[in-house]
Amino acid sequence: xxEPFLSIRDLRKAFGSFVAVHDxxxxxPRGQFLTFLGPSGSGKSTTLYAIAGFQHPTSGDxxxxxxxxxxxxSHKRNIGMVFQRYTLFQHLTVAENVAFPLRVRRRxxxxxxxxxAEMLSLVRLESFGDRHPGALSGGQQQRVALARALxxxxxxxxxxxxxxxxxxxxxxxxxxxxxxxxxxxGVTILYVTHDQDEALHLSDRIALxxxxxxxxxxxGEDLYVRPQSEFVASFIGNSNFLPAEHLETVNGAATIRLAxxxxxxxVRHDREFSQGQKTRLMxxxxxxxxxxxxxxxxxxxxxxxxxxxxxRRRVIARTAAGQEIDVRPTSxxxxxxxxxxxxxxxxxxxxxxxxxxxx
Amino acid sequence: xxxxxxxxxxxxxxxLGFTGLVAAFxxxxxxxxxxxxxxxxxxxxxxxxxxxxKWYGELFADPAWLxxxxxxxxxxxxAALLAVVIGLLASFALVRxxxxxxxxxxxxxxxxxxxxxxxxxxxxYAFFLRIGxxxxxxxxxxxxxxxxxxxxxxxxxxxxxxxxxxxxDAAIVCGASPFEAKLRxxxxxxxxxxxSAAIFAFLASWDEVVVAIxxxxxxxxxxxxxxxxxxxxDLSPVIAAASSLLVFLTLSLMIVTALIRRKLSx
Amino acid sequence: xxxxxxxxxxxxxxxxxxxxxxxxxxxxxxxxxxxVVALLLRSVTExxxxxxxxxxxxxxxxxARVFFNTFLVATVVTTVTVIVAFPVAWxxxxxxxxxxxxxxxxxxxxxxxNLLTRTYAWMxxxxxxxxxxxxxxxxxxxSQPLPLINxxxxxxxxxxxxxxPFMILPLVGTLRAIDPMTxRAAALCGASPFEAFRRxxxxxxxxxIAAGGLMVFxxxxxxxxxxxLLGGTSxxxxxxxxxxxxxxxxxxxxxxxxxxxLLVVTMALYALQLRLVGAKRMTGGI
Numbered sequence: 001x002x003e004p005f006l007s008i009r010d011l012r013k014a015f016g017s018f019v020a021v022h023d024x025x026x027x028x029p030r031g032q033f034l035t036f037l038g039p040s041g042s043g044k045s046t047t048l049y050a051i052a053g054f055q056h057p058t059s060g061d062x063x064x065x066x067x068x069x070x071x072x073x074s075h076k077r078n079i080g081m082v083f084q085r086y087t088l089f090q091h092l093t094v095a096e097n098v099a100f101p102l103r104v105r106r107r108x109x110x111x112x113x114x115x116x117a118e119m120l121s122l123v124r125l126e127s128f129g130d131r132h133p134g135a136l137s138g139g140q141q142q143r144v145a146l147a148r149a150l151x152x153x154x155x156x157x158x159x160x161x162x163x164x165x166x167x168x169x170x171x172x173x174x175x176x177x178x179x180x181x182x183x184x185x186g187v188t189i190l191y192v193t194h195d196q197d198e199a200l201h202l203s204d205r206i207a208l209x210x211x212x213x214x215x216x217x218x219x220g221e222d223l224y225v226r227p228q229s230e231f232v233a234s235f236i237g238n239s240n241f242l243p244a245e246h247l248e249t250v251n252g253a254a255t256i257r258l259a260x261x262x263x264x265x266x267v268r269h270d271r272e273f274s275q276g277q278k279t280r281l282m283x284x285x286x287x288x289x290x291x292x293x294x295x296x297x298x299x300x301x302x303x304x305x306x307x308x309x310x311x312r313r314r315v316i317a318r319t320a321a322g323q324e325i326d327v328r329p330t331s332x333x334x335x336x337x338x339x340x341x342x343x344x345x346x347x348x349x350x351x352x353x354x355x356x357x358x359x
Numbered sequence: 360x361x362x363x364x365x366x367x368x369x370x371x372x373x374x375l376g377f378t379g380l381v382a383a384f385x386x387x388x389x390x391x392x393x394x395x396x397x398x399x400x401x402x403x404x405x406x407x408x409x410x411x412x413k414w415y416g417e418l419f420a421d422p423a424w425l426x427x428x429x430x431x432x433x434x435x436x437x438a439a440l441l442a443v444v445i446g447l448l449a450s451f452a453l454v455r456x457x458x459x460x461x462x463x464x465x466x467x468x469x470x471x472x473x474x475x476x477x478x479x480x481x482x483x484y485a486f487f488l489r490i491g492x493x494x495x496x497x498x499x500x501x502x503x504x505x506x507x508x509x510x511x512x513x514x515x516x517x518x519x520x521x522x523x524x525x526x527x528d529a530a531i532v533c534g535a536s537p538f539e540a541k542l543r544x545x546x547x548x549x550x551x552x553x554x555s556a557a558i559f560a561f562l563a564s565w566d567e568v569v570v571a572i573x574x575x576x577x578x579x580x581x582x583x584x585x586x587x588x589x590x591x592x593d594l595s596p597v598i599a600a601a602s603s604l605l606v607f608l609t610l611s612l613m614i615v616t617a618l619i620r621r622k623l624s625x
Numbered sequence: 626x627x628x629x630x631x632x633x634x635x636x637x638x639x640x641x642x643x644x645x646x647x648x649x650x651x652x653x654x655x656x657x658x659x660x661v662v663a664l665l666l667r668s669v670t671e672x673x674x675x676x677x678x679x680x681x682x683x684x685x686x687x688x689a690r691v692f693f694n695t696f697l698v699a700t701v702v703t704t705v706t707v708i709v710a711f712p713v714a715w716x717x718x719x720x721x722x723x724x725x726x727x728x729x730x731x732x733x734x735x736x737x738x739n740l741l742t743r744t745y746a747w748m749x750x751x752x753x754x755x756x757x758x759x760x761x762x763x764x765x766x767x768s769q770p771l772p773l774i775n776x777x778x779x780x781x782x783x784x785x786x787x788x789x790p791f792m793i794l795p796l797v798g799t800l801r802a803i804d805p806m807t808x809r810a811a812a813l814c815g816a817s818p819f820e821a822f823r824r825x826x827x828x829x830x831x832x833x834i835a836a837g838g839l840m841v842f843x844x845x846x847x848x849x850x851x852x853x854l855l856g857g858t859s860x861x862x863x864x865x866x867x868x869x870x871x872x873x874x875x876x877x878x879x880x881x882x883x884x885x886x887l888l889v890v891t892m893a894l895y896a897l898q899l900r901l902v903g904a905k906r907m908t909g910g911i
Contacts, residue, residue, distance in 0.1 A: 054366060054809055074360060074812040075821070087810040091828045101814035104824070145810075152815065360812040361826050362805035364719040370818060378716040381709060382728050385735040385789065388746030391756065395749065403749050405756040449649035456642035466899070468649055471657055473895045475847020477864040478884045479661065481871045486660035505657050508649060566740050569849050573872070586741045590854065594749055602742035609737045613730070 003066035005030040011060035020046045022212040035191045037199040038209030044192045080149035081158040086141040088133035095129035101152045119147035139170040159191045230357045233282045240325040241280040246273040259321035264297040269356035278359040285328040289348040296348040396599035414600040427585035435564035438503035442560040446511030454519040472509035476569040484573040494576030503564035510559035518552025551623050664881045671878035678882035695863040699845035702784040706792045714796035736790040747783045775857035783855040792837045799833025839898040
């Protein structure tokens, strides 16, 4: 087996009695776009800082092509990084900022010039070289930071919530830029964010952090379709959790009884449940249908409220047991309207798209 | 990393060591004076051969010292009061006013802080000789008020700039007269600034040497003038005793200031 | 804002809000501007009208030496103060508050202690038979007392002592305003600590260094007490010379001419500083 490109081994970081990162282990192949996703304080930034060398881990190791980085000071790690705040050198022009890493590496003038031009065109700021960072918009400053971080062709680029200071429209614009740059340069990117949409849009793979541990790691689809815990299910996308009683499992497909007494078969899960065990059934809002299909299960509800969201209509429905659930039917609008007109009715979902968790 | 205390490595040890040395350098004279004031050596040998209170005895035996201290306190209190009142009024104009030349006025009012004191000292000395205020308490108070005014204006304008005027406006809309609104709403809000102004203005006068040397007369001497006169004669340990009392006063003032600031900011 | 939108406009209040400045303006005009201008007038009227006082000051080598000394002392004091203050301010800007407040306490204590008390302490420390010389002789480092007082060394030590707080405190503000992330970014870009210091930290703190340094320089130029007590007769400074001309020699013409030169130089540097940092930021230091 070949050495992984970048490898985090049993990384642990404690601040006094508080453990920020619990024995995190990840292997990252070359060229991958890996996102550390998680709520604030979940240890994702601390892990990133350990790779950057801003924080020394309590134990564990960070290996680059099989060699430990821990004893290498930050300035010799040859890693690129874009920060949450812009961190541009205010006393230098845009071009001088991008040239900075090359200057401290004592690269010849001609090469610096060529590389700065190349980087500024990569981030589409060719005509801004002589400006000072203070005269640029937030989005432009972050693009300069990106150019500066890539100027010395680092094999790894770290990005610590780089878009959090920008407004929504600008964020989407720069997300597209980042994807393009990842494609064009092939650099390995470790990206930290608490925004699940950002993570889903950008990454090849997502590591979902919770309380200093990796809850689940996989592609966005893995996390969305096959969440390994209720936390993952609720963090990635929206979910409804219906209380249910486990009756039996045959060939991996469970039969359960919902609170209103209806029995549903063919539910997926990846754990052992005993008969009669209390469980929770996860159903995504967009998994609901207003019309029955082949092998769908029905749920008697009352529509409480409805809101128009452009692409979809969102309906708040109340089950017979009195629980409010979120429904975003994918059927056409007329159907939805019609459904809402009669407030008491059945909605349907595919048990194979639902997932069972312990209560 | 250079601004991350935890990631400075050996550099941190070096810088902390240096900072410690500078702190020791700053503390050294203060501590030394206090120690020497209890030492028995007339020539201020250190470490002292034995400990004594006789220099304090000599200090209190000479009524001129106490008189000088009282004179200083009286002048400083009056100068501080005047500087704070005049400075407070001026600060409202400087911060709130909408008139031309506001920045020029600000610069002018702060100039006494920048101009070398010796220039002001001989100027006011000559001026007071001519108008008959030389060597009088009134002359001292006026001269020190001029010097203390910038120290009063700076903290008050800073506090006033940090105060949201719409709160005062709200009081006026509620029926308070503009004066009442200032008295009941604005002044309490900027009391820390006013308090700092009073402390700085007091110290500016209390510590003032140069003007005092020129203005002093045999029957009106401030404490710095008395110390100056003694210093020029010899380095008597009595000065160390007087200085120690001043250090003690400074420390008390620092503690009281810290306590009052804490109380005011609640 | 729900109460009553009507309120009376007081008659005595000036509409532009300048009224409050009147007492201060009167005080400063009457007891600062007028005396200083009157003094400066004496420089061109005494003993006879003309510019001869200035001719004397600029023509005589004795006075040239005093001017040279004044600038020399101010330059040396400023340089030493900046070099000593920077590392301290740097640490104060980032050290844990508990530790920092001790150092701040020491700085305030030294700053608030009576000026003459501090100078007296240095006289005791630096004199021929003073604590420093005795200690050095006792441990055998020197056999003869070092000349530490009544010369440039004494003045420099005493002045740096007084000026340090004025340099450290504003510099802490400047350094605190720099985002530590910027330095992390520099490190990841490949800058060694030395490179990061030279190319990032130092340039970013330069405005603070320039402002503080200029202030120390201006204050040193006109300083009277410390140079008089710790300096020697051979390196007299301008302020002491002015005082001597008035007090001992009663030569008002020459004294006020020298005062005018000091005033012009000081005010020019002050104006430069205002341009450099803006009036607001400079006065925010206290």
